[in-house]
Amino acid sequence: METQRKYLQPEVVSKLANMELRARLVVEGFITGLHKSPYHGFSVEFAEHRQYMPGDEIRRVDWRVYGKTDRFYVKQFEEETNLKSYIILDTSASMKFTSTVTSQKKQQISKMEYASFIAASLSYLMIQQRDAVGLTLFDSIVRTTIPPHATKQHLRRILVELEKVSPGDVTNSATALHQLAERISRRGLVIVLSDLFDDPDKVMAALKHFRHNNHEVLVMQILDPVERNFAFGSDAVFKDVETGEMLTTQPYHIQKAYQEAMKDFIERYKRECRENSIDYILLDTTTPFDVALLNYLNKRQRIG
Structure with missing residues (x-):
């Protein structure tokens, strides 16, 4: 079990050969650990089933599943399980940032x-759950869009695109997200993966655009640990990865002010997402992947 669980650690997964192997081992590690979570009993094998309810046809009871769980489940038809999800990935220049853990001289991803x-x-x-999923990449504009489907061939197409993803232009999250809110016609689950390094007023207006169009929204804000704590040592030279501007300073002079500003920045997104019925989770690049997957699963079960 522990062998599989190690694949929830970012530094382990980053060393694997390709995106398909990474995805498979992360999900297997996640499923292995679910018996310790509030989702005990869930598995990919049973994702196409739901519990029997009064009024369901007896002929739809899956007796094989009953033998394993001692509970009555019915097999769902495809149209009952086929949620459309839209994964929206920020590929702007700021997303390429990575730091070194000073105490360990360890490079982050x-x-x-x-x-x-x-x-x-x-x-x-x-x-695996027979839900349809699509992928969009954006920086200042929408760069790539793969519409949602639920086939294994479609999964391979998404994984190939993710394998070759590279940093793009300066960010303009709000404009790109508004474009997508207009393009996505069928109601579904929108998952945004971004550092959200843009004007919060504009970003929130774009996220509310999705809600106005009756989409469920899950925002995963992704930061590097150093971006959260500003844990630099002596004199440092900072380079804006989007503009190229250079700044030399002594970090300890501005560390406290930076930390307070970052805390306010994060708390604002948390608060405004909550006020607008948008699920929000903060992750850094050392956070085990099961945290993100559990938040998705929780959202998925609430949608039904």
């Missing part, structure tokens, strides 16, 4: 790598 691993794992899990 970039925010973009981390986000792409989550996107791959979610896609794998969704298609």
